[in-house]
Amino acid sequence: MKRVIIIIVILGLVGGIVAILASNKKKIDEKNTQNVVQTVFPVKVTTVSERTINDKLSLVGTVIANADITVSSETTGRIIKRYVEVGQYVSAGTTLFDVDNEIRTTQLRIAEANFEKAKRDSSRIRYLVDEKSMAASQWDGVELQYKLAEQQLIQARRALNDTRIKAPISGFITTRNGDVGMNLGINTPVCTIVDISRVKVRLNVAEDDVFKLKNGDRVTISSDALHNETFSGTITAIGVKADDAHTYPVEVTVGNTGKLKAGMFARVNFTQTTNGKALVIPREAVVGSINDAQVFVVRGTTARLQKVKLGNDVEGNIEVLGGLNGGEQVITTGLNTVKDGATVTVAQ
Helix, strand or coil: CHHHHHHHHHHHHHHHHHHHHHHHHHHHHHHHHCCCCCCEEEEEEEECEEEEEEECCEEEEEEEEEEEEEEECCCCEEEEEECCCCCCEECCCCEEEEECCHHHHHHHHHHHHHHHHHHHHHHHHHHHHHCCCCCHHHHHHHHHHHHHHHHHHHHHHHHHHCCEEECCCCEEEEEECCCCCCEECCCCEEEEEEEEEEEEEEEEEEHHHHCCCCCCCEEEEECHHHCCCEEEEEEEEECCCCCCCCEEEEEEEEECCCCCCCCCEEEEEECCEEEEEEEEEEHHHCECCCCCCEEEEEECCEEEEEECEEEEEECCEEEEEECCCCCCEEEEECCCCCCCCCEEEECC
16 A cells, blocks of 8 residues: 555656646747847947048059061062071061072162163263254153163162061060071061060050049059069050940050060059048948948937948048938948838947
8 A cells, every 4th residue: 555655656746747847848939939029229330431532543454565566578489597586686677587589689680770771861862852863752752761660670679678577676576487498478477576665554444534544644553473563654545435344445654674574464553633531431331232322320229221322442431422421320230130210229
């Protein structure tokens, strides 16, 4: 009997414990499933302030040579001598290749002989006509022969001169296509000469910025490849027609020291011009795109969505052109939870 009573007591205790645990679990589940509506949002703000604005424009462009010329033959024939190698510097007028000139030398001698004969005939007939010993009509034919002989002599000299292919500019030989024994045709490319005594940086400038520039403006140029060593340059060309991206081609000319190479990337820093003072806000305060920008302004304890007009970047901030006043507070942290009209508390 005593054993039965003990068992009943134990079962009673176990049942009580189970009931308590079940009750606690139910309360916990109800608490976890209960919807908690947040009515106050913690945020961080910054004050709209006025700063002195320097209009900085820095763009990346490509270094190009002052001149990049493909030298081509102006005659036909076989190359009999070559005077240049790739990488060699040549001055304007330097002979690069000789083309077989035997036939053209003979043609020049014949042209010279014909010209001298026509010249003598012209002088003799002119004398006879002046002395009335010959009809003036005969002079016309002789004079025509003289002029034709003169033109043939000029052409023969030019043809012989073309057998010496010369450098049209001073610069470095970057490619060489011609070699001894090669047969040339008219306009056959034989080499390329690049002039980098000065170089240009070609870049595209947005329409909002291009009107701030003018020919003759001084700029500074640097290149990562040269550990940001700076060079001085001048704007020498500004395009008058935009491309499909509404940017305008601009060229900057740089006096080269031999360090800037054609094909390098270079950063052009344009002259700074002071715009005066302007209101600025942090970029992280902006909601939406720059062209359709909004910010949350804190008025009292309420967040209000405000449309604003923005300008240029200003050292990590953005210039405010309209929609805000100095001293107003805009939300910078907590934008992902706050809504227009929400109650906020400013975190310190």
